[in-house]
Amino acid sequence: MQSVVHEESILGAVKGEAEKIDRCMKDDLDRLKPDLDDLLLEVLHYGLFNGGKRIRPLLVILASRLCGRRDDDAYRLGVAFEYLHAATLFHDDIIDKSETRRGKQSVYRKFGTIAAILAGDFLHAKAMATVGTFSGQDGLTVFCKATTGMVDGEFMQLRNAAKHNLSELDYYHAIMGKTGLLIAAACEVGAIFAGGDEQSVKALREYGIHLGCAYQIVDDLLDYLGHSEKTGKAVGNDLAEGKMTLPLILTINRANETDRNQLMQIIEDNNARALCFGEVCAIIAKYGGFEETRKKAVDAVEAALNMLGRFSEKSVGLERNLLEGLARYVLAREK
Amino acid sequence: MQSVVHEESILGAVKGEAEKIDRCMKDDLDRLKPDLDDLLLEVLHYGLFNGGKRIRPLLVILASRLCGRRDDDAYRLGVAFEYLHAATLFHDDIIDKSETRRGKQSVYRKFGTIAAILAGDFLHAKAMATVGTFSGQDGLTVFCKATTGMVDGEFMQLRNAAKHNLSELDYYHAIMGKTGLLIAAACEVGAIFAGGDEQSVKALREYGIHLGCAYQIVDDLLDYLGHSEKTGKAVGNDLAEGKMTLPLILTINRANETDRNQLMQIIEDNNARALCFGEVCAIIAKYGGFEETRKKAVDAVEAALNMLGRFSEKSVGLERNLLEGLARYVLAREK
Numbered sequence: 001m002q003s004v005v006h007e008e009s010i011l012g013a014v015k016g017e018a019e020k021i022d023r024c025m026k027d028d029l030d031r032l033k034p035d036l037d038d039l040l041l042e043v044l045h046y047g048l049f050n051g052g053k054r055i056r057p058l059l060v061i062l063a064s065r066l067c068g069r070r071d072d073d074a075y076r077l078g079v080a081f082e083y084l085h086a087a088t089l090f091h092d093d094i095i096d097k098s099e100t101r102r103g104k105q106s107v108y109r110k111f112g113t114i115a116a117i118l119a120g121d122f123l124h125a126k127a128m129a130t131v132g133t134f135s136g137q138d139g140l141t142v143f144c145k146a147t148t149g150m151v152d153g154e155f156m157q158l159r160n161a162a163k164h165n166l167s168e169l170d171y172y173h174a175i176m177g178k179t180g181l182l183i184a185a186a187c188e189v190g191a192i193f194a195g196g197d198e199q200s201v202k203a204l205r206e207y208g209i210h211l212g213c214a215y216q217i218v219d220d221l222l223d224y225l226g227h228s229e230k231t232g233k234a235v236g237n238d239l240a241e242g243k244m245t246l247p248l249i250l251t252i253n254r255a256n257e258t259d260r261n262q263l264m265q266i267i268e269d270n271n272a273r274a275l276c277f278g279e280v281c282a283i284i285a286k287y288g289g290f291e292e293t294r295k296k297a298v299d300a301v302e303a304a305l306n307m308l309g310r311f312s313e314k315s316v317g318l319e320r321n322l323l324e325g326l327a328r329y330v331l332a333r334e335k
Numbered sequence: 336m337q338s339v340v341h342e343e344s345i346l347g348a349v350k351g352e353a354e355k356i357d358r359c360m361k362d363d364l365d366r367l368k369p370d371l372d373d374l375l376l377e378v379l380h381y382g383l384f385n386g387g388k389r390i391r392p393l394l395v396i397l398a399s400r401l402c403g404r405r406d407d408d409a410y411r412l413g414v415a416f417e418y419l420h421a422a423t424l425f426h427d428d429i430i431d432k433s434e435t436r437r438g439k440q441s442v443y444r445k446f447g448t449i450a451a452i453l454a455g456d457f458l459h460a461k462a463m464a465t466v467g468t469f470s471g472q473d474g475l476t477v478f479c480k481a482t483t484g485m486v487d488g489e490f491m492q493l494r495n496a497a498k499h500n501l502s503e504l505d506y507y508h509a510i511m512g513k514t515g516l517l518i519a520a521a522c523e524v525g526a527i528f529a530g531g532d533e534q535s536v537k538a539l540r541e542y543g544i545h546l547g548c549a550y551q552i553v554d555d556l557l558d559y560l561g562h563s564e565k566t567g568k569a570v571g572n573d574l575a576e577g578k579m580t581l582p583l584i585l586t587i588n589r590a591n592e593t594d595r596n597q598l599m600q601i602i603e604d605n606n607a608r609a610l611c612f613g614e615v616c617a618i619i620a621k622y623g624g625f626e627e628t629r630k631k632a633v634d635a636v637e638a639a640l641n642m643l644g645r646f647s648e649k650s651v652g653l654e655r656n657l658l659e660g661l662a663r664y665v666l667a668r669e670k
Contacts, residue, residue, distance in 0.1 A: 037490035091456065095449045114430045114493060117452065121426060122486040124456065128463040129479035137467055140475070144464035151457040155372035158449060 007332060010325035017061065018054040024075040025049075025082065028126075039111075043119040047086050047107045055326070056081035056186045063190030063204045065319045066311045073134055077193055080130035080143070081186045083123040088150065088182075090120035095154075135193040142192065146185035153177015164267045166244040168253070172213065175220075180212030187211075203307045207323065210304035214330045217297040220245035222334070224281060225290060230334045236277040242267060246296060248280070251289035259283050301327045342667060345660035352396065353389040359410040360384075360417065363461075374446075378454040382421050382442045390661070391416035391521045398525030398539045400654045401646045412469035412528055415478070416521045418462040423485065423517075425455035430489075470528040477527065481520035488512015499602045501579040503588070507548065510555075515547030522546075538642045542658065545639035549665045552632040555580035557669070559616060560625060565669045571612040577602060581631060583615070586624035594618050636662045 025048055033041060057078030064074040092098070093106035094116055100106055108116035124147075131143045157174055160166060166174075187208035191201040223238045224247055238245050248267075252260055263283055266272045284290060304327045311320050360383055368376060392413030399409040427433070428441035429451055435441055443451035459482075466478045492509055495501060501509075522543035526536040558573045559582055573580050583602070587595055598618055601607045619625055639662045646655050 035487070037487050037494065039494050040487060040490040088456075091452050095452060115490070117426050117430060118486050118489050118493075121423075121455075121459065122483050124459055125463070125479045125482035125486070128460070128467075129476060129483075132463075132467050132472055132475045132479075137471070140467045141464060144460045144467075147460035148457050148464075151453045151460070152370070152372050152375060154453050155375040155450070158453075159372065159374050 007325075007329060010322065010329055013322055014053060014055075014058060014326075017058050018052075020075060021054040021057045021061075021079060021082065022049065025079050028076075028079060039115070040119060040122065043107060043111050043115050044123070046110065047090055047119060048082070050102045050104065052082070052102070054078075054082055056085055056182060059183065059186040059208065059323075059326075060190035060193070062319045062323055063187045063196075064194040066204065066308075066316050066323070067191045067194035067196030067200050068316075069194035074190065074193065077130065077134035077139075077189070078186075080127040080134075081182065081189075083127035083130070084143075084147065085182065087120040087123035087127065090116045090123070131189060135189050139189045139192045142185050142188050146181040149181045150177050153181070161242070164242065164244060164264065165252075166249055168246070168249055171244065171246055171249055175213055175216040176209070179216045180209050183212035183215070184208035200310065203310055207304045207307040207327075210300045210307070211327055211330065214297045214300035214304065214327065217246055217293060217300065218330055218333065221247060221290065221293050221297065224284070226334065236274075239267075239277055239280055240274045242270075242273060246293045247284050247289045250292045250296075251284045251287045254287045254289070255283065259286070297331060301331055342660075342664060345657065345664055348657055349388060349390075349393060349661075352393050353387075356389040356392045356396075356410060356414060356417065357384065360414050363411075363414060374450070375454060375457065378442060378446050378450050379458070381445065382425055382454060383417070385437045385439065387417070387437070389413075389417060391420055391517060394518065394521040394543065394658075394661075395525035395528070397654045397658055398522045398531075399529040401539065401643075401651050401658070402526045402529035402531030402535050403651075404529035408469055409525065409528065412465065412474075412524070413521075415462040415465035415469075416517065416524075418458040418465070419478075419482065420517065422455040422458035422462065425451045425458070466524060470524050474524045474527045477520050477523050481516040484516045485512050488516070496577070499577065499579060499599065500587075501584055503581070503584055506579065506581055506584055510548055510551040511544070514551045515544050518547035518550070519543035535645065538645055542639045542642040542662075545635045545642070546662055546665065549632045549635035549639065549662065552581055552628060552635065553665055553668065556582060556625065556628050556632065559619070561669065571609075574602075574612055574615055575609045577605075577608060581628045582619050582624045585627045585631075586619045586622045589622045589624070590618065594621070632666060636666055 029041065029044060029048075057075070060078035060081055061074045064070075064077075089101065090107045093101060094108045094113055098106050099109055104110075106116075107119065111119075128140065128143065132140045135143075153174060154177065156170075156177065160170065160174070184205050185208070188201055188205040191204045196204070220238065223235060223245065226233075226235055228234055237243075239248070244267075248263070252263060255263065263280065266276045266280060305324055308320055308323055364376065364379060364383075392410070395413035395416055396409045399405075399412075424436065425442045428436060429443045429448055433441050434444055439445075441451075442454065446454075463475065463478065467475045470478075488509060489512060491505075491512065495505065495509070519540050520543070523536055523540040526539045531539070555573065558570060558580065561568075561570055563569055572578075574583070579602075583598070587598060590598065598615065601611045601615060640659055643655055643658055
């Protein structure tokens with residue numbers, strides 16, 4: 001089977017599906033319109049339609065097709081994951097005091113904290129009801145566990161904010177909460193919706209976990225090695241904020257005492273963190289911390305790809321190609 | 336049938352059930368404990384156990400018994416309504432900048448805005464999952480509609496904050512969002528959980544709507560006529576904040592032009608509102624606005640009681656008595 005998918009064709013297919021997903025969300029809002037306050041509708045439109053790639057709904061749709069179901073209800077189910085994703089972004093932007101999101105004002109900056117909290121709550125409830133409607137109690141349980149797990153992860157981050165001796169395991173726990181759980185739930189719920197057997201549901205869930213982790217590891221790597229003109233954001237943010245991500249954690253584990261002490265001194269000093277980005281990069285490079293981080297991402301992508309092995313029927317070749325392509329694209333992306 | 340229930344026996348029965356409901360929530364948190372961040376658990380304990388009367392879970396339990404189901408799962412379902420109620424309070428206290436709640440610091444003051452947002456989101460998801468588990472898709476749909484309706488109501492309030500010509504209809508819409516929808520949903524979901532027939536489900540829902548409205552009308556009346564030593568809060572808050580509640584709305588509808596103009600002048604002036612409480616009360620009293628408001632509450636309680644007529648079996652006499660007593664207690668309460 002042809003499994004190499006070129007970047008352009010992946011992005012093309014993703015774009016086509018994203019348009020269908022956007023149409024489905026617009027239909028949802030049109031249905032809600034008679035019952036909703038105009039300001040709430042305005043906030044929802046503003047917050048939901050921002051050129052997002054709609055990866056989470058897409059995963060729901062592809063997973064459901066791999067498990068043999070091809071009707072359009074998959075889109076209606078899929079958008080629930082975009083609603084929940086948007087709800088968490090509305091609330092996260094308040095929490096992180098983020099001024100912008102995808103190049104425009106964040107919801108809380110544009111409409112205020114109250115509107116951002118409430119619109120997030122609205123989407124939260126709408127998402128739960130949608131998942132319950134289309135994937136039943138099993139799907140809802142998975143979805144709610146992902147949600148509560150995400151909150152739990154944020155609390156851990158809140159407590160760990162000042163903790164600079166995070167283990168690799170702490171890191172994986174944090175990125176699961178941030179990205180992995182919802183991606184995994186999208187794949188799992190898509191499979192449940194389609195009536196997939198237990199092994200298929202599990203395989204797709206695992207695919208999602210590995211995909212989500214790979215994505216976040218690469219994201220954290222780009223914060224050190226990305227080019228601002230491509231990523232659209234400055235490098236070194238994580239270090240400046242004192243966030244312990246994989247390149248740093250792996251390096252601290254390997255460095256000799258002198259280098260480790262120097263790193264820890266920088267990390268524990270607010271001013272030094274902002275000023276010593278080059279120095280920290282040099283120490284990470286000395287110990288191969290960037291290569292090692294990238295290797296972890298490659299391993300995660302490999303693990304994701306392995307999970308797709310069981311879906312070998314020709315009839316789902318296209319969908320499998322897309323899921324493989326998405327996983328490989330994570331490694332290729334520069335922004 | 337004996338339908339007069341004395342205040343003490345009502346409160347006694349409510350207290351006994353509240354203890355069982357609290358035990359059920361503690362068991363829930365114990366089950367969650369191994370998987371939850373310690374800080375999140377602390378916030379949940381603090382926010383959930385504050386001497387609340389647990390009216391919403393109690394309504395779930397009583398409604399389910401009226402419809403013929405008597406097992407303890409009703410408690411496990413009922414607590415979902417306390418979770419959602421608490422989640423909205425966590426978020427509302429941020430929105431209203433409330434320093435205290437039931438005599439202690441509000442969650443956001445004690446643990447910060449981030450923790451209050453996140454813990455609210457957690458309870459929100461936990462509530463949805465619980466309702467889905469115990470009352471199925473029909474119950475979940477009702478529950479989610481109540482949630483989205485509550486948010487919609489808050490948006491309306493947000494837009495109406497500066498609007499001082501609210502109609503009586505606007506007022507009812509606002510109090511439905513604030514109190515009525517969730518109370519009605521508690522009754523309806525309890526009935527659905529018990530497999531009640533369509534007419535019973537509808538009757539209990541209507542009971543809840545009228546009960547919730549009566550409660551809120553009396554609350555708004557106490558803001559004018561309550562005794563601080565009993566209510567624990569100063570009178571005149573609503574007027575000072577420019578909130579248009581029923582005594583004022585009914586009076587504006589009836590007053591002659593001179594009095595109406597005087598009222599509107601006071602209402603539209605931030606300083607005057609705080610200073611002219613006595614003057615406003617005198618005008619309301621002149622037009623019988625307080626009596627008329629109280630009459631609306633009495634009518635709502637009557638309407639609630641009428642909905643219980645169909646549950647005439649002796650076997651549910653105790654539960655019906657309690658629901659009748661709760662409705663009558665709304666009128667008797669002084670705090």
